[in-house]
Amino acid sequence: MNISVIKYLIVLFWTGLFSFSHAETGISRFVSLPELHSASVGFCIMDVETGEIVSSYDSRRLLLPASALKLLTSATALGIYGGEHRFYTDVQYSGHIGKDSVLYGDLYIQGCGDPTLGSEYGTRQVFDFRNRLLKELENAGIRRIEGSIIADDSRFDTEGVSPKWLWEDVGNYFAAGCYGINYRDNTYRLTLRSGIKGSMPVIIGVEPEIPGLSFSNHLVSSSNAIDSAYIYGAPFSLRRYIYGSIPEKRDRFVIKGDLPDPALFFVNEITSFLKTSRIEVVGAPVTMRILNEEKKIKPLSDRYVLFRYSSDRLSDIIRIVNHNSNNLYAETLLRWIALSRYPEASASKGIEVLKHFWKEKGVFLDDLVMYDGSGLSPVNRISAAMLCRILAAVASDKNLQAVFYSSLPCPGVSGTVRSFLKNSSFSKRMRLKSGSMAHVQSYAGYYDAGNKKYAVSVIVNNFSGSRLHLRRVLEQMFETELRSL
Numbered sequence: 001m002n003i004s005v006i007k008y009l010i011v012l013f014w015t016g017l018f019s020f021s022h023a024e025t026g027i028s029r030f031v032s033l034p035e036l037h038s039a040s041v042g043f044c045i046m047d048v049e050t051g052e053i054v055s056s057y058d059s060r061r062l063l064l065p066a067s068a069l070k071l072l073t074s075a076t077a078l079g080i081y082g083g084e085h086r087f088y089t090d091v092q093y094s095g096h097i098g099k100d101s102v103l104y105g106d107l108y109i110q111g112c113g114d115p116t117l118g119s120e121y122g123t124r125q126v127f128d129f130r131n132r133l134l135k136e137l138e139n140a141g142i143r144r145i146e147g148s149i150i151a152d153d154s155r156f157d158t159e160g161v162s163p164k165w166l167w168e169d170v171g172n173y174f175a176a177g178c179y180g181i182n183y184r185d186n187t188y189r190l191t192l193r194s195g196i197k198g199s200m201p202v203i204i205g206v207e208p209e210i211p212g213l214s215f216s217n218h219l220v221s222s223s224n225a226i227d228s229a230y231i232y233g234a235p236f237s238l239r240r241y242i243y244g245s246i247p248e249k250r251d252r253f254v255i256k257g258d259l260p261d262p263a264l265f266f267v268n269e270i271t272s273f274l275k276t277s278r279i280e281v282v283g284a285p286v287t288m289r290i291l292n293e294e295k296k297i298k299p300l301s302d303r304y305v306l307f308r309y310s311s312d313r314l315s316d317i318i319r320i321v322n323h324n325s326n327n328l329y330a331e332t333l334l335r336w337i338a339l340s341r342y343p344e345a346s347a348s349k350g351i352e353v354l355k356h357f358w359k360e361k362g363v364f365l366d367d368l369v370m371y372d373g374s375g376l377s378p379v380n381r382i383s384a385a386m387l388c389r390i391l392a393a394v395a396s397d398k399n400l401q402a403v404f405y406s407s408l409p410c411p412g413v414s415g416t417v418r419s420f421l422k423n424s425s426f427s428k429r430m431r432l433k434s435g436s437m438a439h440v441q442s443y444a445g446y447y448d449a450g451n452k453k454y455a456v457s458v459i460v461n462n463f464s465g466s467r468l469h470l471r472r473v474l475e476q477m478f479e480t481e482l483r484s485l
Contacts (some may be wrong), residue, residue: 026480027057030473035465042384045481046455048392048446054454055481059385060367063459066435067325067416068442069375069382072368074318075394075404076354077333079361080340083315083403087112087336089181091133092303097142106147106283108303109267111181113156113345114311115332118184118266121320123312126184130273136307137279148283149274150291150298151267153180156335157346158289161235164377171233171240173256175376178331181263181287184208186328187256190231190242194221194250201246201253210265212238221248231257236289263287319407322433323415327374334373347372363393375435384457387444391455395446408433408445417443421475426482432456439463441470443478449485456482 027043030036044059046052053059089112095105116122117129125131160177161170169175176186188210194201201219219229222245233240238260246253259265267285274281291297311317321329334354335345341353351370358365367383394404408431409415412422416434420443421427432445444457456478463470 025055025484026477027055029480030477031057033473035463035470036460039463040461042457042459044384044388044455044457045447045485046385046388046392048395048453048455051389051392053385053388054485056385059388060383062367062369062381062383063442063461064378064380064437064440065375065382065387065442065444065459066437066440067327067375068387068433068435068444068457068459069370069380070321070325070330070373070435071387071433071444072354072370072382072390073330073333073337073373074321074407075390075400076337076357077314078318078400078404079394079397080337080353080357081314082399083313083318085314086310086312087114088311089114089117089129089309091136091306091309093306094298094301094303095147097140101141101143103142103145103147105301106298107145107149107281107306108152109149109181109270110152111155111179111263112311113178113180113182113332113335114309115178115182115185115326115329116312116317117182117309120185121324121326121329123316129309130270132307132309133270134274134277134279137274140306142279144280144282145274146282149267149271149281149285151181151263151285151287153263154288154292155339155345156180157344158235159346160331162347162372162377164371164379166378167232168230169376170235171231171257173258174327176258176328177235177262178328178335179262181266182328182332183259183262183266183269186259186262188213188259189254189256190215192219192246192250192253192255194246194248194253197221197223197248199248204252208265208269210238210259211268213260214239216241218243220245222246223248227253227255229255231255233257233260236261261287263289315403315407318404322407323409325416325434327376330374331372337373358390358393361393363389376437378437382459384444384459387457387459388455391444391446391457395453395455405431405446420471421478424475424479426479430456435459436467441467441474443474447482447485449482452485454485 042061043057045055090110092108118126160179173187189207191204192201229244271285334350338345338349367386369381371377411417411420412427417432429448435442442459447454
């Protein structure tokens, strides 16, 4: 081989090597990291106007999205109802109101599953509903209710907790069940006092007080400063089991659990409140679920509306879902989706209607396995490309784009992404929803390049190493990819 040929091959080698290095992308460097050797990664950037995928990696692989699934749930509810829509809790009565100020019948509170009822995230005070009820009863001249106050929770089925959720989650506040009546975020706070390492913390109290609720305490005090306590318990059961640990030597330490039966707690509280407000209630408070199970259904009779109590606007609710990653609000949205076609809601009917809604829009959810609306189930699956297609479809709808875009937090500024891309020049031009659970991290949303808008999504499953480090390298990947657009 002559010298000129050898020189040519050397030049060709170094040129090719330089070209490869120059062409290396943020996502290619990211997936080659040692902590991702056993991981599954899906990545997609899509031009929302054309639907063209401009950068991707294994974008059709079905992966566990965690809370990024809330984007699909909230976008569907917004598409069906619109941002200004409200749902209503109806207060009704049977029988008649006598001239002696007695209601000779029952008072019904027919729920719509409104998650903002008494919610700390809602636009009204926690006790706004019961204060309004008292005023309306006084205006109607009712000073005594001969029957009962009945919480009619029948708009939703009784399977408020998904069978696909983990047992270690059920009983904790973030896995609160979703029912026809939701109240005070379906959450209570348990206050504890811890002693020295290895001792059992003492239960001080529960707020709000829940009649009949009891605990089997297996907690220990730990030198670890992290809250590692879990409350276990089945829906409608008043027995709860506490395991794990809390930090040692704390005079007051609060953990949160889910209300076992929100409708029953709600109607108990309402009945007690009215009695202290000098409105006598003769019958015991009860829920429609309990009446059904005990086969004590009251004879059908006419009901008369006393007043209607609205939920917050759907746009406000969706903002809580996507900014705060609120699971209860998201599960309610899934059941409201079902109510657009069915008289009674369930999670399975909501998923059925959701798929039909997007199919009618020409978006086929082939890359989707869905069991809940919040993303809490570890058997949900979706692809990065599917998330981008949903986001692009919403962005192309002028009636939805502004409300949905504003529901997403700005990375580095607010919501669950306030620490992500905090010092990046790209953060102010992005809106992202995050998702995280054990060995799962995801982000999906929008990037506004000025002349173009892109849908972006990344899902990482089964990574090793720390989540903090993973987020840092994800930031680097995003910055490299967005810079190249």
